[in-house]
Amino acid sequence: MNETLTTAQREELKALLLAARRDLQTQMQQNRENLAPPAADQDGTAQGNVGREVDQALTNIDTADLARIDHALEALEDGSYGLCAECGCNIPFERLKIEPQTQHCVACKSRWEQSKGHARVPS
Numbered sequence: 001m002n003e004t005l006t007t008a009q010r011e012e013l014k015a016l017l018l019a020a021r022r023d024l025q026t027q028m029q030q031n032r033e034n035l036a037p038p039a040a041d042q043d044g045t046a047q048g049n050v051g052r053e054v055d056q057a058l059t060n061i062d063t064a065d066l067a068r069i070d071h072a073l074e075a076l077e078d079g080s081y082g083l084c085a086e087c088g089c090n091i092p093f094e095r096l097k098i099e100p101q102t103q104h105c106v107a108c109k110s111r112w113e114q115s116k117g118h119a120r121v122p123s
């Protein structure tokens with residue numbers, strides 16, 4: 001149990017997670033529809049239509065995101081929410097508020113990203 005979180009903060013994070021899940025599901029639904037030949041925009045504006053060819057990749061990412069959100073919601077129920085899966089520290093509320101589905105503190109996440117070698121090498 002992350003003891004630095006108050007009940008009100010947990011409620012707030014739960015609301016964020018539920019909203020994020022709803023958004024993601026809407027987005028996935030739209031992505032699926034977009035895989036069909038693109039229809040004209042309702043009002044003729046062309047914003048947000050860049051990169052349609054990466055929709056499939058985005059859909060895969062969304063699925064992983066959705067799994068993380070579900071995992072976070074479960075953790076909220078069983079009381080393990082807000083603890084770093086790596087070092088077990090309390091993840092600060094400020095970080096959870098930005099990324100409520102995260103399972104790692106900043107230190108562990110950046111270490112993990114570095115070891116994976118996915119971080120962009122500064123030129």
Ligand SMILES: [Zn+2]
Pocket residue numbers: 084085086087088089104105106107108109
């Ligand atoms: Zn950690």
